[in-house]
Amino acid sequence: MTLRTSAGFFITGTDTEVGKTLVSGALILKLREDGIRTIGFKPVVAGTYVDASGQKLNEDLETLRIASGLNTREQSLCPFVLDVAAAPHIVAQQNKVHLDATRILDEFNTLTSVFDSVVVEGVGGFLVPLNEQEDLGDVAQAMDLPVILVVGMRLGCINHALLTCEAMVSRQLTIAGWVANTLSEEMPSLAENIQTLKDRIFAPFLGIIPNLPPHLQKSENAPYSIEALRFAAGHIKLPE
Numbered sequence: 331m332t333l334r335t336s337a338g339f340f341i342t343g344t345d346t347e348v349g350k351t352l353v354s355g356a357l358i359l360k361l362r363e364d365g366i367r368t369i370g371f372k373p374v375v376a377g378t379y380v381d382a383s384g385q386k387l388n389e390d391l392e393t394l395r396i397a398s399g400l401n402t403r404e405q406s407l408c409p410f411v412l413d414v415a416a417a418p419h420i421v422a423q424q425n426k427v428h429l430d431a432t433r434i435l436d437e438f439n440t441l442t443s444v445f446d447s448v449v450v451e452g453v454g455g456f457l458v459p460l461n462e463q464e465d466l467g468d469v470a471q472a473m474d475l476p477v478i479l480v481v482g483m484r485l486g487c488i489n490h491a492l493l494t495c496e497a498m499v500s501r502q503l504t505i506a507g508w509v510a511n512t513l514s515e516e517m518p519s520l521a522e523n524i525q526t527l528k529d530r531i532f533a534p535f536l537g538i539i540p541n542l543p544p545h546l547q548k549s550e551n552a553p554y555s556i557e558a559l560r561f562a563a564g565h566i567k568l569p570e
């Protein structure tokens with residue numbers, strides 16, 4: 331893998347299911363509103379569904395498409411689409427697919443040559459494996475993008491956030507900022523948890539996304555609506 335520098339962000343999270351897709355979509359909208367030609371990208375997705383027209387889709391990729399202003403068939407946003415929603419390296423092994431970082435970087439580089447900015451949604455948490463030798467941290471490092479950490483606000487997130495920051499620093503990545511995503515309205519001491527993170531994460535705080543109002547919540551096997559992405563975008567700022 332070769333190192334390269336380009337505009338955009340790598341969005342990682344404290345875990346899987348913490349709101350990386352919501353934040354990625356919101357940031358793409360914000361960049362596009364600023365006139366920056368931006369597209370979403372995901373190194374690998376695990377989990378597909380079949381829509382009403384019989385097309386096999388992945389909900390993260392469909393959200394990134396909506397945010398990027400692309401139709402379903404326009405432009406590949408992901409080199410590896412696996413059907414089963416589980417740890418990608420295991421699903422890949424079971425399907426005799428090699429998740430190759432070089433292929434991921436080639437597709438990413440193709441997008442960076444066409445767009446001003448590429449927002450890369452990571453897979454699960456920061457160090458999810460790709461294969462026996464490589465993990466998503468290696469991919470983030472090779473892309474050389476500033477990283478944004480999405481903290482899914484739930485019990486345990488303080489430790490997960492601080493561990494993730496240590497891992498990013500040990501890989502010489504720039505932490506461009508972090509977002510607190512309110513996964514549940516009922517988290518006890520939400521404000522105190524956020525303050526604890528503000529005191530310990532030495533990177534800009536980009537905002538708190540509230541729990542989505544009921545009409546904006548995502549349905550299973552469907553992307554986020556543009557309204558949900560706009561709502562999230564209204565609560566976070568782009569790193570300076």
Ligand SMILES: Nc1ncnc2c1ncn2[C@@H]1O[C@H](COP(=O)(O)OP(=O)(O)OP(=O)(O)O)[C@@H](O)[C@H]1O
Pocket residue numbers: 343345346347348349350351352353390452453454455511512513514539540541542547548
């Ligand atoms: N602010 C929020 N309010 C309400 N629900 C939310 C919020 N953020 C995320 N969720 C819910 O949490 C789930 C996971 O969110 P999302 O798919 O964005 O996470 P992810 O980190 O991208 O997951 P993955 O690791 O699968 O890519 C979704 O069902 C979504 O509806």
Ligand SMILES: C[C@H](N)[C@H](N)CCCCCC(=O)O
Pocket residue numbers: 346347375376377414415416417418453454455458
């Ligand atoms: C299928 C899921 N939604 C994610 N795309 C993949 C999460 C992998 C997590 C692996 C792990 O850390 O145990």
Ligand SMILES: [Mg+2]
Pocket residue numbers: 350351352390451
């Ligand atoms: Mg996602």
